[in-house]
Amino acid sequence: MYSNLEELTSHPVFHYFAEISNIPRGSGNEKEISDFLVRFARDRNLEVVQDKALNVIIKKPATIGYESAPIVIIQGHMDMVCEKNKGTLHDFEKDPLQLRIVGDMLYATDTTLGADNGIAVAYALALLDANDIPHPSLEVVITTEEETTMNGALAVDSSHFDGKILINIDSEEDGKLLVSSAGGIRVRQILPISWEPASNDTVPYTIRIKGLKGGHSGISINKERGNSNKLLGRLLHELTTNFTCFIQQINGGLKGNAIPREAEASILIHFDDVQKITDKIQQWDETFKNELQSSDPKVSIGFEKSESISTNVFSKETMRKAITSLLLIPNGVQGMNMGIEGLVESSINLGVVTTTDTEMKFESEIRSSVKSMKYNMVTQAKALAEMLGCKLLIDADYPEWPYNPESKLKKLFEQTYNEKYNDEIEIIAVHAGIECGVFIDKIPGLDAVSIGPDMFSVHTPDEHLSIPSAVNNWEYLLYTLKRMKDL
Template sequence: MYNNLEELISHPVFYYFAEISKIPRGSGNEKSISDYLVRFAQDRDLDVVQDKSMNVIIKKAATEGYSHSPTVIIQGHMDMVCEKNQGTNHDFEKDPLQLRIIGDMLYATDTTLGADNGIAVAYALALLDSNDIPHPALEVVITTEEETTMKGALAVDAAHFNGKILINIDSEEDGKLLVSSAGGVRVVQKLPIKWDNVSQDKVTYCVSIKGLKGGHSGISIDKGRGNSNKLLGRLLHDLTSEFSCFIQQISGGLKSNAIPREAEAIILFQSDDLGKITERIELWDQTFKTELQISDPGISVSIEKREIASSKVLSKVTANKAISSLLLIPDGVQGMSMGIEGLVESSTNLGFVSTNESEIAFVSEIRSSVKSVKSYMVNQAKLIANLLECEVTIDSDYPEWPYNPKSKVMKLFEETYQEKYGKNIEVIAVHAGIECGVFIEKIPGLDAVSIGPDIFHVHTPEEHVSIPSTINNWEYFIYTLKRMKDFYGEQQLNEE
């Protein structure tokens, strides 16, 4: 076992993971990490392409004896979700991650770790840097903005590739082989604001919901965790119905693809109502603690005085529409798969709410493994927006990855796992966006699988990765590359 970081980085995968953890790489801020990958390839005389979207494609020739094996595309993404604990002094635009080991797990300090998907980048770099790992010709593609729009993968030019086999390294469960994923789309509902002014005798308070676990809006959507934006809608509906209470601002969450952990509203009211409103907040605190006692026992609802001089508030009509949006926009699991037990088929997540001078934005992530259902859910979102007289935009649309029961690379990974460990690997589908679907649309006949180590609490500051699992998965990965020469030779003879 590795007891400290110095020992850990003696392993090539963790060496490169530590190196890229020094480089800011939040979605949309990938130039530095993209340039690092280009320099890495150039320093090793490898063919490299950096496109306009900052995607990087690195090619390495087959090792001795593998020149007749089919070319393999290795794929992951360089960006990460940037979340931190409240009060943490970390600037994701410039500060390196502070890695730490707890037991056999690797964490960052009070921030997301970026194992999603830095592990893929580390695997790729360790493989490209090696001179003693047998492998076919490699085409490594590391994409940008996967966590937000999949813009990088969508922009990749398929003409760069000769390979018809794709190994994606963006899965998060060791001992499981991912062979299908959901498609998704982002829906942004914008409510135009009409402002009113209230009398200067009002007091200003902030109502906050905190302490929720959050998590990935695909992987964790079936865990029954609270959505702070939806809970805030319930609370505000009650306060504005029972008291002469005005709303100045609503905000919650950080990303459409992360279940929001915190939300708050700035409210104004008569000081005489403070006692009753505080009692009502305490009642909601107990209500939410009861409802979420299993999934989110740490939830808290609080009210705190704010020194804000402005008397400008949302008009009554705007406030009603804002609260209605919080209550009516669908959230959570919308349907389960009838073909794969326990798999979420369709869901939506109201992940981000923000207020500016002109509008309130409600940003949702819709996912489904069935294209027609995804389309239905988008139409439903449009109808809700129209009823509430909101503008709506649809973007970041990416395709699902359909299951292929005749996949050869799936069979290869199943066989090599049985050979190496003496047991069957579990073949799974996942309710999350994986870039395999994009590449399958771009490259006709592409055969794909996805693997990865055990990563926990992705998209939250509690994200951590299992060190033994990362090493185990790496050894499985390179063992399978080694077996490709014999496997595809045998497959060709069988077909003939």
Template sequence: MYGSLEELTQHPVFHYFSEISKIPRGSGNEKAISDFLVRFGKERDLVTIQDEALNVIIKKPATPGYEQAPTIIIQGHMDMVCEKNEGTVHDFQKDPIRLKIKGDMLYASGTTLGADNGVAVAYALALLAADDIPHPALEVVITTEEETSMGGALAVDPGHFDGRIFINLDSEEDGKLLVSSAGGSKAVHRVPIVREEAPEDTADYRISIRGLKGGHSGMSIQEGRGNANKLMGRLLYGLAAGLPYGIQQLNGGLASNAIPREADAVILLHGDDAKECEVKVEEWRNILKNELRASDPDVTIKFEKVTAASAGIFSEGSKHKAISSLMMIPNGIQSMSMEIEGLVESSTNLGVARTLDTELVLESDVRSSVKSLKDDIVNRSKLVADVLGCEFTADFDYPEWPYNPDSEIRQLFEKVYTKEHGTDIEVIAVHAGIECGIFAEKLPGLDAISLGPDMYNVHTPDEHLNIPSTIKTWEFFLAALKEMKTLDD
């Protein structure tokens, strides 16, 4: 369809997607992209607000004939998950995302693409820049830190908005209209580390888990994919039976809301034990190959001698707490919906393991469409920490988004889709965190939906965006905006 990036970026949506891809925008590093959005709005003489959380709100008046239509809030987030393949040279703090086309798909080169949620930003900018698209008054809000804490949306001042009709552009499936989502919380488990001097006559070895698919901890949790942190816990527990070793480092995953694809443990072994450890690692490689043959057939474990910076090893007590924590912290699907077939109701993902000087930090992303079940997972996680003598915190809590059976905006989008495509759009709920719940809590009476094009393997370096679907969703979105003069103000 498009033979080159130069040709693709002639389309306004992909023009702006290419422009924002030049700006690093990992969660917590949004100042540059936020300032870019502010300049964009002010250059077009649009009312533009940047708040302390770096959220940006840009307002555009209604086009002629739409002055009496209700104001529409359009929302997405500017940050992205930063993951890269092993061996890929890329600094997410300063390097642009390098785009490439494969057939009908847009990829990045060895990194996450940032279509989640750069597509929303590109749609919004293309709409704000256009002078030939009919629409009601618009209030575009682009938030920060959605991928880590939803801190941007939580910090938004509701007094900035007149609208009560809300269109979120953070969905990932064409032909589907999202009307409900899960709430969530981040659970952080801190294992205190007491370090001891490394025994004499030992050498450093690294055990590496690779080849897992990973994925979004909400959208892909039902796929049963291997979690590298949990697998590393099992492996280290298995090795501890009869094999003396010391732990120097444990690290895995980069984001709590991404199923970790990789994990590493640096251990110390006496020379006579290294061969036995290699044999046991090979046994575990075969075990995981068998267990994950359907979900992660490329899983592998590597055992190699390394030269590690000496920082001592975990005491036996710290080692026990670390391995027990990896083994016992809840992970994966916790309950399925009894009302919507196939919908995950509650889950948790042990997404990050990070060794610091005095503690091992384990971060989990907890999700549920039922608040009491979300609280139950958090409580069970806290009990694990209490039993093991570890610290525990749960924060970045955000609300679920309940289904509204009387939604006017849903009905309008359903009608327009049927008119445009001759078939009904599928109305769905998802087990992912969507900012609609936060805005619904802040703006009483909010009528919200979410939509977006087909994108795949988000939160992984294999993330890719369907180009025709992106254009189709854009055209559907514009057709729906055109019909909004029929809504009651």
């Protein structure tokens, strides 16, 4: 379809996708992209609001003949997950993404692509910039911090909106209409560190779990991929149980909502045990490869001599509590939805483990489409933290999006898909946090659906976007906007 970036960016959607790919937009670092959106609107004399959370709302009047059609809210988020391959020098605070085409797919180079959710921003800008697309009055809202806390959507003032119809563009599967999603909450267990002097007859080594696929902690949680933090916990338990082994640091994962691909521990071991521990680690390497042969066959364990990072090590009690936390903090699917085949109902992802001079932090993302189950998992996290003498921090609580079988918007999207493609669109629910739930909570009577093109390996450096699917989804959106008179 498009053989090079110059051809691709001649399409209005990819023109704007390339533009925003030059702007840093990691979660919590959205000021520059937010200001860009405001300038875009003002340059076109469109009504625009930028709130304290840096959310941007842009309004565009209806085209001729659509003045009486229902007002439509178009919604997406401006932030992206910033992950890169180990050794990649890319600085997400300032460097533009390096886009590249492989076949009919769009990638970045050694980093996440940010199609989640840059494609929504690109669709919105192309729609707002066009003068030849028929549409009702539009209220475009692009939020911040969706990938971390949903604080952007939670901070939106609903009085800015007159529309009762919302089209979210944060789905990742073409030919599917998303009508329900999970709610979520973040918990962080804080373990105070007690230090003691390191023994003189030890040598420093680093253990690394690597080679895992990772992925979105909602969408990919049912694929049984390895969690590097959990694997490292099992290995450290074996070593500290059977050898004289001291720990100085444990770190793994980068984002709470991404299944961690890598984790490492800095340890001190006795000279006499180096070969024995090397052999034991080789056994664990084979064990992990066997366990994950279908879901994560490239898993591996690195074990190499390193420079000592400190003259101190975890006390025995701190080491016990740290390893116990890695072993016992729940992870993975916690329950399946019995009403929708294959849909995860509840899950936990132990996404990030970090060590500082004073504490260890274990960050988990909890998701559920059932509110009571979400808070039950929080209760379990509290119980474990109390048992280990840890503090538990709870935030980023966002609501689920309940299924509405009577949705008129859903029926319209079904009709337009059938008309355009002579096929039935698949109605789905997803085990991921979609901002529709927040907006439905804020705007009484709001009718919502979510669409989006095919994306793959989201939240990893292998993230890629189907170019034909992105074009197809754009055309489907425009076709449905043209039919909004029928609502």
